[in-house]
Amino acid sequence: MQEIIDFHAHIYPDKIARKATENVGHFYGIPMDNVGNVNTLLAVGRRAGVTGYVVHSVATTPEQVPSIHSFIASQCLEHEELTGFGAFHPDLTPAQAQQALDQIKELGLKGVKLHPDFQKFNIDDRKMYPFYEMIAGKLPVLFHTGDDRYDFSSPTRLARVLSDFPNLTAVAAHFGGYRRWDEAQAVLPKGKVYIDTCSSIAFIGVKRAQELIRHYGADHVLFGTDFPMWDAKDELAYLEEMDLSQEERDLIFSQNAKRLTSR
């Protein structure tokens, strides 16, 4: 059986899931068919054959960070298919930032998710540098990247951070940068940066996506759905259309994810 890990899934507590999902749909102008709660994630994934999930929420204020950590960790305890990522916010004080990282460690969270467009900071803002310093060489950071409507999360800014922090394990979501796929390909360090496959193939097509997988290397590509944005079944169907070896599929669908979350 093919193990399939969805590396990019958002979940929200039941009482805010509907509203949070609507807000995200509105931000991207994309109708959302699913509600971003854990039961829907598991049901939709199971139908598509997904066997594991890396789940995260984005902190839009510094105050949300500790409660997001508790929520994600509690969901991981309840559902063995889940691996949790923590949150971070650029406006945390140095003491709060340290607490956030301590909490991530205590709760067994395996990385950090940042969404510079929702959190309104430039990836290469100097105020983020102490955080990169603390996390480099320890846990992976999943960056929302791209979107040509904003410049917060441009692949160029991420490339700058990666050259300043060679030890930082970064996943540039959405094939390196949503709607900035060419820029990402030109500036991101291939063989070092990881990319995920979500929210892109519907726009760039299977052929271009496969080219990008070859460019970044199958050992640096992670399958993801951006749940609740897209249905796992549809996202998987795109990958099934590609000409990938079993070895490449194993890397993209599970081995890379396991390697990144094994600490």
Ligand SMILES: [Zn+2]
């Ligand atoms: Zn995301």
